[in-house]
Amino acid sequence: MKEYLKIERDTEWRVELRSQLKNKERTMRERVVMPGLDPLERIKYQDREVNLGLDEASARAEASRCMDCVNPTCIEGCPVSINIPKFIKNIERGEVLEAAKTLKETSALPAVCGRVCPQEKQCEAQCFYTLKLKKEPVAIGYLERFAADYEQNSGAVSVPETAAKNNIKVAAIGSGPASLSFAGDMAKLGYDVTVFEALHEIGGVLKYGIPEFRLPNRVVDVELESLENMGVKFERNFIVGRTASFDDLKEEGYQAFFVASGAGLPRFMNIPGENYNGILSSNEYLTRVNLMHAAEKEFDTPVLRGKNIAVVGGGNTAMDSVRTAKRLGAERAMIIYRRSREEMPARVEEVLHAEEEGIEFLNLTNPVEYFADENGRVNRMRVQKMELGEPDASGRRRPVVVEGSEYDIPVDVVVVAIGVSPNPLVPSELPELKVSRWGTIEVDPETMQSSIPELFAGGDIVRGGATVILAMGDGRKAAAGMNNYLQGKLKEQATEASGN
Amino acid sequence: MARVPPDFTKTLLFLTCQIRLKNKNSDLTMYQIVEKESFSEKVVKLVVHAPRIARARKPGHFIILRIDEQGERIPLTIAQADKNAGTITLVVQKVGVSSTRLCEMNPGDSILDLVGPLGKATHIHQAGTILACGGGVGIAPLLPIVEGFKKAGNRVVTVLAARSKDLIILEDEIRQWSDEVIIMTDDGSYGNKGLVTTGAEEVINREQIDECVAIGPAVMMKFTALLTKKYNIPTQASLNAVMVDGTGMCGACRANVGGETKFTCIDGPEFDAHKIDFDELIQRLGGYMAEEKEAWEQANG
Structure with a gap:
């Protein structure tokens, strides 16, 4: 890997590019600012993307800040190990399509990652600017998005090279980021990959979860087309283990499975009144709006609206929900979060955008009970104040109740976004599969192989709840692991067949 | 043990029927309505082509369907299934917009999405x-x-x-x-x-x-x-x-x-x-x- 990076770094054009500008000049340049829609305007539309993306001139200027380090620590911060300096230097020299190709060497979904990755905790956290210069990092995420969008808009979307077909059938279960990244890698290796999805849309959380104002569906669709062009097949409305059993699929020729069935049952707090009407999970709220288009008049699925909407939680899903509520007309859209802003797991940019849009943050606040009208519809929630105590297992300071601090807030809708448990549907069909106490599938962390040899797993069904990019990293590892496993089996069979 | 030789004509006839049945069904598109019966003004029985589900379902299972792009996802319990014909029977009551539109569909029409079988099967056992x-x-x-x-x-x-x-x-x-x-x-x-x-x-x-x-x-x-x-x-x-x-x-x-x-x-x-x-x-x-x-x-x- 190191060797390969060095060879790439020593290519003539990169040496030449480095010599064109002194590092001192590079570091003097200011980080680019992402242009975005005006907050007051954008909250009128559920489907208008907030970030507008960089133009070519500002992207190339930003790319010139990157010093093409000898030891590119940024790559270590990337769960799918994108060759970051190579793609950025390609942008700097104006070869944007080449930059997009570089991204696709290791990432099945660059246009998605450029938008939803928590770069400030990953690549950008490991950038030389952050680590050594204490300056704002190179805007790796913005540049990734720029290169991927540029390719999508160019009409010249490159299809990654695939090895000769080996006619070995493998299945991916679920069609979220883990599966898509797995499918991309397996198709590159020549496998015959089918992705099975329970819902009627391919994309998993990218479609039902993340709203259009943060990740437009068309961006996902182009990435899906790319996979289709590589020979990946998609089966909708199909639950492996139910619609057909694992044994049925084995009979149909599938030799190995990658389970990435994702997040399942939403968590609730189990506090009094939580089953009143008007209190729902973020999964339900976002699925209604994103997958079922409930906010659009022509569609049959309803969605609850209200003047006062409270969203419980501090993650990306909570931000997506509260900003959706604002867009659907809430006058007061609130985040109720038991820790402080610093501990919020959401991407920094999402919190900033939410603040710009007039979202109220009731931090260090926790719900204790709900009250309803005579029809059982929630109309009031009781909350209590919290303060931060000693750090807990997660390293974050534990929220502690401030006694006697309860007060009531009028609410019409409450969205609970405090996390999910793994989806039990697939594991329940495989009694011999080893699962943890929490229902996550247990795997070898290197190969992602489960207790059933031909079954691999990754994403939220293994992690319990993580990010798009970590799921994609799992997909890549699982593809490598499964490839080794299947090739090993083939060798064994060949040895047996030759009779010794 | 000596076997009674099969009646050749009968077998051939049986096979022809099977093939015809198969061909007939392979003409069907996925989730096509093959039969409809109105039980009352508000309640309709639909027989739908869904071969995999017909094979896999057990008593107590349900499916979720979406009639078209605009439709809601509607859960419906499977009333009957015919493995050979590859069909399942659903009984629908007009409740909301989507279920009413479903009741108005006719044989030959296709449902856009249908997934299942879902839920836990009934615990069938000998109880008395x-x-x-x-x-x-x-x-x-x-x-x-x-x-x-x-x-x-x-x-x-x-x-x-x-x-x-x-x-x-x-x-x-x-x-x-x-x-x-x-x-x-x-x-x-x-x-x-x-x-x-x-x-x-x-x-x-x-x-x-x-x-x-x-x-x-x-x-x-x-x-x-x-x-x-x-x-x-x-x-x-x-x-x-x-x-x-x-x-x-x-x-x-x-x-x-x-x-x-x-x-x-x-x-x-x-x-x-x-x-x-x-x-x-x-x-x-x-x-x-x-x-x-x-x-x-x-x-x-």
């Missing part, structure tokens, strides 16, 4: 005598359960109840798998006049009942459960909760069972009827009433 209570469209999901219990060697006494005669559905099919069928109507237009509980209590007083299954409107299940609790008869009820994805993701279908929050799509749809908080269920079923009314007016106004 089963009292099966079905109310209104709840008779449809009751049918495969009655069939299952009968085939498992139980005595099955079924009480069917509805407001009036035309709302008693699938009577012949139910009779085929019941030792006895008692019909109750609110208005006395068919069978005995009275509620499901009247008929059920008569049976309970008359003979030893080992287990009870109740499926129908939430109120009907609530009172059936109260009755069987009085007599200490283990009872299962199948909940018709609000659902969106139906695959254990959204939590719209949560119900309070024995003080715990359960998810109907994953943990159910059948639960111990004596533990279900029916009042909460009834309240939750009305959760989108105002929004649905608005959608209805949008579609029809």
Whole structure:
């Protein structure tokens, strides 16, 4: 890997590019600012993307800040190990399509990652600017998005090279980021990959979860087309283990499975009144709006609206929900979060955008009970104040109740976004599969192989709840692991067949 | 052991039929409606081409369908299935915009999306005598359960109840798998006049009942459960909760069972009827009433 990076770094054009500008000049340049829609305007539309993306001139200027380090620590911060300096230097020299190709060497979904990755905790956290210069990092995420969008808009979307077909059938279960990244890698290796999805849309959380104002569906669709062009097949409305059993699929020729069935049952707090009407999970709220288009008049699925909407939680899903509520007309859209802003797991940019849009943050606040009208519809929630105590297992300071601090807030809708448990549907069909106490599938962390040899797993069904990019990293590892496993089996069979 | 040589002509005929059947069905598009019967103005039976589901389903399972891009995801219990023909039977009641549009579809039309089988299958076993209570469209999901219990060697006494005669559905099919069928109507237009509980209590007083299954409107299940609790008869009820994805993701279908929050799509749809908080269920079923009314007016106004 190191060797390969060095060879790439020593290519003539990169040496030449480095010599064109002194590092001192590079570091003097200011980080680019992402242009975005005006907050007051954008909250009128559920489907208008907030970030507008960089133009070519500002992207190339930003790319010139990157010093093409000898030891590119940024790559270590990337769960799918994108060759970051190579793609950025390609942008700097104006070869944007080449930059997009570089991204696709290791990432099945660059246009998605450029938008939803928590770069400030990953690549950008490991950038030389952050680590050594204490300056704002190179805007790796913005540049990734720029290169991927540029390719999508160019009409010249490159299809990654695939090895000769080996006619070995493998299945991916679920069609979220883990599966898509797995499918991309397996198709590159020549496998015959089918992705099975329970819902009627391919994309998993990218479609039902993340709203259009943060990740437009068309961006996902182009990435899906790319996979289709590589020979990946998609089966909708199909639950492996139910619609057909694992044994049925084995009979149909599938030799190995990658389970990435994702997040399942939403968590609730189990506090009094939580089953009143008007209190729902973020999964339900976002699925209604994103997958079922409930906010659009022509569609049959309803969605609850209200003047006062409270969203419980501090993650990306909570931000997506509260900003959706604002867009659907809430006058007061609130985040109720038991820790402080610093501990919020959401991407920094999402919190900033939410603040710009007039979202109220009731931090260090926790719900204790709900009250309803005579029809059982929630109309009031009781909350209590919290303060931060000693750090807990997660390293974050534990929220502690401030006694006697309860007060009531009028609410019409409450969205609970405090996390999910793994989806039990697939594991329940495989009694011999080893699962943890929490229902996550247990795997070898290197190969992602489960207790059933031909079954691999990754994403939220293994992690319990993580990010798009970590799921994609799992997909890549699982593809490598499964490839080794299947090739090993083939060798064994060949040895047996030759009779010794 | 010597075998009787097969009758060649017969075999050939059989094979030809099989091939024809296969060919006929392979002409069908996925989720095409092959048969329709109107039970009443508001209740329709649809037979739908879904070969994999027809093969895999068990009593108690349900499916989720979406008629077209605009449609809601509607959960429906599978009433019958024909493995050979590759079809499943659904009974639909006009409730909201999407279900009404589904009832208006005809043979030859195709449903856009259909996924299943979902939910936990009914625990079919030999229990002795089963009292099966079905109310209104709840008779449809009751049918495969009655069939299952009968085939498992139980005595099955079924009480069917509805407001009036035309709302008693699938009577012949139910009779085929019941030792006895008692019909109750609110208005006395068919069978005995009275509620499901009247008929059920008569049976309970008359003979030893080992287990009870109740499926129908939430109120009907609530009172059936109260009755069987009085007599200490283990009872299962199948909940018709609000659902969106139906695959254990959204939590719209949560119900309070024995003080715990359960998810109907994953943990159910059948639960111990004596533990279900029916009042909460009834309240939750009305959760989108105002929004649905608005959608209805949008579609029809």
